[in-house]
Amino acid sequence: MAVKLYIEAIHDALAEEMARDERVFILGEDVGVRGGVFRVTQGLQERFGEYRVLDTPLTESAIVGVAIGASAAGLIPVAEIQFADFILPAVNQIISEAAKIRYRSNNDWHCPIVVRAPYGGGVHGALYHSQSVEALFTHVPGLKVVAPATPADAAGLLRSAIRDPDPVLYFEHKKLYRSVRGEVPEAGEPVPIGHAKVQREGSDLTVITYGLGVHLALEAAEQVAAEGVSVHILDLRTLRPLDEEAILEAARRTGKVLIVHEDNKVCGVGAEVSALIAEHALFDLDAPIRRLAGPEVPAMGYAPTLEKAYMLSVDGVAEAMRAMARF
Amino acid sequence: MRTYSWEEEIPAHQVLAPDGSVVGEWPESLDDERLRSFYRWMVFARRFDQRALTLHRQGRLGTYAPFSGQEAAQIGSFAALEKTDWVFPSYREVAGMMYHGLPPEMALLFSKGHPDAGKVPAELNMLPGKIVIAAQILHAVGAAWACKQRGEDRVASAFFGDGATSQGDFHEALNFAAVFRVPAVFFCQNNQFAISVPVTRQMATPTVAQKAVAYGIEGIRVDGNDVVAVYAAMCRAVARARAGGGPTLVEAVTYRQGPHTTADDPRRYRDPQVHQTWVEALDPIRRLRLCLERRGAWDEAAESAWIREADERIAAAVERAESYPAPDAAEVLFGHVYAEPTPALAAQRAGFLAEQAEGGANGWPGAR
Numbered sequence: 127m128a129v130k131l132y133i134e135a136i137h138d139a140l141a142e143e144m145a146r147d148e149r150v151f152i153l154g155e156d157v158g159v160r161g162g163v164f165r166v167t168q169g170l171q172e173r174f175g176e177y178r179v180l181d182t183p184l185t186e187s188a189i190v191g192v193a194i195g196a197s198a199a200g201l202i203p204v205a206e207i208q209f210a211d212f213i214l215p216a217v218n219q220i221i222s223e224a225a226k227i228r229y230r231s232n233n234d235w236h237c238p239i240v241v242r243a244p245y246g247g248g249v250h251g252a253l254y255h256s257q258s259v260e261a262l263f264t265h266v267p268g269l270k271v272v273a274p275a276t277p278a279d280a281a282g283l284l285r286s287a288i289r290d291p292d293p294v295l296y297f298e299h300k301k302l303y304r305s306v307r308g309e310v311p312e313a314g315e316p317v318p319i320g321h322a323k324v325q326r327e328g329s330d331l332t333v334i335t336y337g338l339g340v341h342l343a344l345e346a347a348e349q350v351a352a353e354g355v356s357v358h359i360l361d362l363r364t365l366r367p368l369d370e371e372a373i374l375e376a377a378r379r380t381g382k383v384l385i386v387h388e389d390n391k392v393c394g395v396g397a398e399v400s401a402l403i404a405e406h407a408l409f410d411l412d413a414p415i416r417r418l419a420g421p422e423v424p425a426m427g428y429a430p431t432l433e434k435a436y437m438l439s440v441d442g443v444a445e446a447m448r449a450m451a452r453f
Numbered sequence: 454m455r456t457y458s459w460e461e462e463i464p465a466h467q468v469l470a471p472d473g474s475v476v477g478e479w480p481e482s483l484d485d486e487r488l489r490s491f492y493r494w495m496v497f498a499r500r501f502d503q504r505a506l507t508l509h510r511q512g513r514l515g516t517y518a519p520f521s522g523q524e525a526a527q528i529g530s531f532a533a534l535e536k537t538d539w540v541f542p543s544y545r546e547v548a549g550m551m552y553h554g555l556p557p558e559m560a561l562l563f564s565k566g567h568p569d570a571g572k573v574p575a576e577l578n579m580l581p582g583k584i585v586i587a588a589q590i591l592h593a594v595g596a597a598w599a600c601k602q603r604g605e606d607r608v609a610s611a612f613f614g615d616g617a618t619s620q621g622d623f624h625e626a627l628n629f630a631a632v633f634r635v636p637a638v639f640f641c642q643n644n645q646f647a648i649s650v651p652v653t654r655q656m657a658t659p660t661v662a663q664k665a666v667a668y669g670i671e672g673i674r675v676d677g678n679d680v681v682a683v684y685a686a687m688c689r690a691v692a693r694a695r696a697g698g699g700p701t702l703v704e705a706v707t708y709r710q711g712p713h714t715t716a717d718d719p720r721r722y723r724d725p726q727v728h729q730t731w732v733e734a735l736d737p738i739r740r741l742r743l744c745l746e747r748r749g750a751w752d753e754a755a756e757s758a759w760i761r762e763a764d765e766r767i768a769a770a771v772e773r774a775e776s777y778p779a780p781d782a783a784e785v786l787f788g789h790v791y792a793e794p795t796p797a798l799a800a801q802r803a804g805f806l807a808e809q810a811e812g813g814a815n816g817w818p819g820a821r
Contacts, residue, residue: 151602177602183632188591188625193667197611199539201602203595215621222585223592224784232568235790265788320795367795397625438736 133303135277139284153180154206175390190216193239210245211257224293225268235251240287248301252428258389264366271366273297275340277308282317299337308416328358331382336362346444381412391419413453465674468681473743480685485750495524497763498548515563522710525737529683539596539609540579541589557770586622597635608636608694617648631668636694639702642708649722677705678737791798
């Protein structure tokens with residue numbers, strides 16, 4: 127098994143899928159000659175040519191709208207939105223078009239597109255290069271939403287997203303690009319969409335999280351383990367459809383649930399997770415569900431102090447774990 | 454300082470004057486038989502449209518968006534396409550869509566809310582009519598890109614109205630298509646109104662066609678009630694696209710004679726005198742009939758025979774629409790959200806079916 131950075135795992139999976147299936151093509155801003163502002167698509171235009179790695183005008187609605195039309199004509203587009211913050215001009219195309227074409231054509235048409243978008247903070251991106259927008263889309267039937275936390279899942283979920291017959295939003299946390307390294311299977315097996323993964327076994331409390339939160343939770347769990355607290359960690363991996371069975375199983379496992387995400391709390395993914403647990407596993411709980419999330423402000427500031435104040439931290443997560451364990 | 458401005462007013466291309474006389478260059482490929490076929494289709498479409506409005510008044514059809522007055526724009530433009538070309542229509546393209554191959558009963562079923570009306574015959578590359586304004590223009594660019602990437606001899610066409618030209622997606626589509634020189638044709642039916650808002654409130658430019666200049670593509674303004682001129686303009690645009698010449702924006706200046714939909718009352722916003730001119734002197738069907746009569750290619754006997762046949766075909770379509778099997782609610786509600794239902798969807802479907810089996814008195818679990 128090769129050890130890769132998170133960003134390398136995405137790059138390699140893209141290249142492998144393009145080599146496997148000539149219908150796959152990339153379009154987005156700066157994805158070609160420059161290889162993407164984060165270098166995710168570095169070298170792909172040289173290898174696959176301009177027609178398969180398309181530098182588009184600065185036009186998000188068109189990037190997604192053109193992807194939808196190209197998919198109707200039989201291609202498999204992987205659209206890159208340069209920063210998730212900029213996906214908003216494309217929301218009509220994603221929600222009204224991509225998510226609904228199968229439904230409104232009574233299964234006559236479908237839309238096998240992938241929209242990749244780097245999200246999240248912690249890299250000094252400021253208000254408009256740090257947002258978490260995933261919850262805007264997890265509300266929408268017809269879409270699938272994934273947010274891998276590890277290089278193996280980044281590769282495997284991208285493969286699944288590209289091979290999926292329905293539109294998939296693929297949110298990659300930009301802080302993970304070069305800070306997380308991990309083993310990625312050589313075989314190139316897809317990781318199925320809709321399946322959460324237990325990232326750590328434990329017995330005192332359960333953390334349910336995704337993306338960067340997984341790494342904060344893993345580190346915090348190490349801290350509190352030294353104090354005798356055993357933490358169970360469930361990585362959602364797919365945010366729509368949620369793996370309801372795995373969520374309920376993880377909640378019942380310890381009877382105490384701490385939900386962690388960088389996105390703000392109100393109507394975030396954690397709200398749905400806690401509602402599910404309340405609906406189906408309330409009497410298995412020994413403590414109120416707690417959500418540790420970003421503050422209820424529009425976006426994180428640029429100044430380092432402001433960014434730090436916004437971001438979740440290992441210490442913060444550890445403290446929440448301790449409080450929950452004591453309950 | 455020299456500044457850019459628009460000074461050149463180009464009159465809309467016209468081949469037939471309102472009295473049916475030929476005032477412009479006749480397209481070579483258009484003989485009397487083809488012209489008669491255009492006329493038959495336009496008459497059929499008009500009678501279909503009027504029948505649909507009657508069915509609505511009788512409570513046999515739901516909300517319907519009539520296209521009367523726009524038959525020349527639609528038949529003339531669709532006639533320039535091949536069946537293998539890509540078509541991304543809006544909801545008001547029913548005449549053109551029927552000409553292209555959409556069975557008339559499907560157009561009626563759409564207004565009856567039947568989900569099968571979202572389907573188009575499998576051999577056509579035509580999508581169901583788009584409700585959200587201008588979104589489909591980008592899809593045409595995507596299909597055109599696919600044609601170009603694969604080196605196919607096909608064009609992709611987008612159909613929309615004057616209101617759509619105010620949407621961002623219209624501008625993004627023209628720009629994108631121009632940059633990559635894809636084989637796309639953008640066909641705008643400027644029918645003067647977006648529901649109640651006149652085209653003068655939609656834009657400050659005198660034409661839609663001139664917007665093409667800003668994107669570096671060709672623009673054509675054509676008399677949209679002159680089927681010969683529309684056909685000629687669309688043939689030029691399609692031929693350019695097919696030959697690798699890139700996209701064209703065609704503006705057909707026409708008029709919506711009826712309401713926006715059956716839920717609209719146009720008397721509140723239309724000038725009655727202007728309306729009368731468009732409906733009488735400028736009517737597209739009248740114009741073509743006068744042309745055919747001048748050529749000795751049509752007469753009263755042909756007219757009454759065709760009206761009889763058109764009405765029979767429409768009656769048969771109404772019969773097929775009204776006897777079409779009702780949709781299966783469980784299948785329609787839950788069946789086609791994804792290729793494979795998610796566990797949550799499967800559970801909702803099971804709950805729905807269980808509740809139906811019990812008589813449905815309490816609603817169903819997902820709704821509680």
